[in-house]
Amino acid sequence: MYEYIKNPALIHEGPPRSATSMLSKPRVPLILVHDGGGTSFSYHLLDRINRPLYGIENAKLHDGGWWDGGVPEMAAHYVSLLGKILPEGGDILLGGWSMGGLLSLEMAHQIALAAREAKSRETGESSESSGTSTPKTPIFRVLGMIFIDSIFPLRLAELVGPLPEEPIILSGEHSRTMKLKDKVDLNMTHARMMVRFWQVPRWRWRDEAVPVPPTILMRAKEFVNRNPADDQSFVDYTRDLRLLGWDDYDEEHGHFIRDLWEVNGHHFSIFDHKYLDDVTKKVRKAADKLDPPEF
Template structure:
């Protein structure tokens, strides 16, 4: 099923510079967080390159995908192919779940048959994307999540406020991550990645699930990173906690650090 909301997905947030650029900079495509929206990315200031946001194509249907993270990633690659038929070099990234989806998308692009491969991922920007908890603890932990997705009728979804849809998308995102097997980069290199890491911990008890690896520099990615060529090249701290990174007074800080990360990856500094 392809949602009617795909028509403007991915959304072009900024076109990038038009004058004085001899070689176009690779666009940065930021994938939605667990809530499914790209609102936070639209709050960013220009980063001197094209910036796109991909929202959950089923945001208004509850955000559930039967095939989980791999199906979502595959669909978003299809959306990119339609939006950028010429393909080319790109940067991927995203806040929270968006970093995980970027990793899956990059792997699917890297392992696709060469004659179908349109895009080359130069690098990724993880914005406080925490390593999945059940994998970090090396066992299936009992998470406070339902075992089955919440199914609502079209009429029920239309009656829901956006905040309620975001909460439903968030719950479904956590359920899908729980059953996701991270890609194995066998015989190919994972794209160099810069991890932006929130300085603070959340205070709400209902939101501490994002801090289960907060004490670790790479937010729990250490082992996976070492097993896959140390693809995380740099960890950069950003102001705030996981849920406050994009608050109004922190926009200049996170914008600048996203811009610098994209530039470093595009200029092949690693």
Template sequence: MDIDLCFTVVQPAPDGYESAVPLVLIHDGGGTSVNYYYLHSLDRAVYAIQNPSFYSGEPWEDGIPEMGATYARLIRSHVPAGPILLGGWSLGGMISLEIASIFSRQSSELRVLGIVMIDSVYPLAPKPAGRTIVPHKLQFGKFTKPETQRLSSNCMAQAVEMAQTWTIPVWRGCTDETEYIRRAAFEKELSRKMKTNHPESEEHNEIPMRDLAALPQAILLRCNETVPVSTPEDPTAICRVDVARDSEKLGWEQYGYDFISAVLQIPGHHFNIFSDEYLDDLTSRIKVACRMLERTNI
């Protein structure tokens, strides 16, 4: 799939909101950006990125960091300058961290003002003691083609694996030198590969630990329900996305950076927040989150 076709305009800026900071929403684990088109007006330009490997089914060799590097190039080609907001549902919030990390290291006219994380759970959160994690059977609309269901399920399986093996970005305030060295080595190798495939890419710029950029602020939209699990034979069973549901910040406290400045509750569970009954609430919370980040950082 032509990668430029993966960057789409979800909502043009309405009249009177041309100066609002644009929001770029990254696809969830299923690989598509279709759910973002159901949102009501967010009073700003809204863009979306779909997984370029959705139709081919090819895995990302270097996981979430490779996705972030690829999407950063894509964003820069469409929104070359100015402040932007990043965000996304589930995996989309994680990829947003990668994109923000890349923009913080590269010379760019773009500045990430903040991140809107839509029920993105810290992927390295440990399983609660005494609980069994069960896979969630994806639910599709009645008009979703079987082939689309297959492709989305494949993307979801790959997303779970990538999240669990993610070499997560490090930022100002990092105190774990081993983690810094591991991430720096990973970035250097990924940059070499990107340069080979895209000669116009910037040369790798290794940042000393003391000079790491600050992690942009984020607003976390948090579901107030758990995903129903029909396993009567095992009352301890929970869905993977609920392993940190008892944590106010969905486990991100364990990341080591105090970057989530507010948590906004949204009705529903992880997999039904884009249903018709919750769209008004979800749209409202995203709108509030964007305005909060604008007020704090402009």
């Protein structure tokens, strides 16, 4: 079992104080969640985006990446990690590449419901005047999300091919001798298994509709396989759809996808060196649109 000291990891600090002193409010941090492979490596390749940037990797990356409770359990753990970097809670932006967008959606849903539960408890406590005080869990608000080529998952199970019936949990000895690339491949397999059974959140609290944070969807311009004779990659099965399959879900939830931007490359090459300037610029632009700087 590995112990993670820096998760979330600070990738870039915000702008220097001389620059932030000109702003009426500080820029909120952007937290990018790992893709199916479990690492946050790609986000470390990004240049500065004029706000704090954090990356979350799979906390069970070196154990094989499997969570018995699937996507909701992963998201709940990652929400709990946010208190390490923001112990007082506050406003944040969430996002991620591929599965990272799905995890962001689940995290944002859990954060929104937790905030309503906390408000409900405070109202009840104030009316009862219990006089007791308990430590408060940090309360967050997601101002917006950035999906980086995150495809809608409901038909994914039909396209990824056969998957193992049981997860493979790595022992400590096996993990220590296993190459990172092989761990990433195993994490990817487990990610597909967990996404297959994930129930996409329906945004309601009690009888009340809960708004989904405004979201910017970035879609890769190219198909993974350029040759029409090649088998289509599962990440391209919604490539011909404008919102990568999110269309009905988006409409059902108030058209929360506010903008659609294209990024260079195909799904697996977005963070290649030749495209880094493009994706960095668009991540920065998306974050500033969701959390505009105020002078």
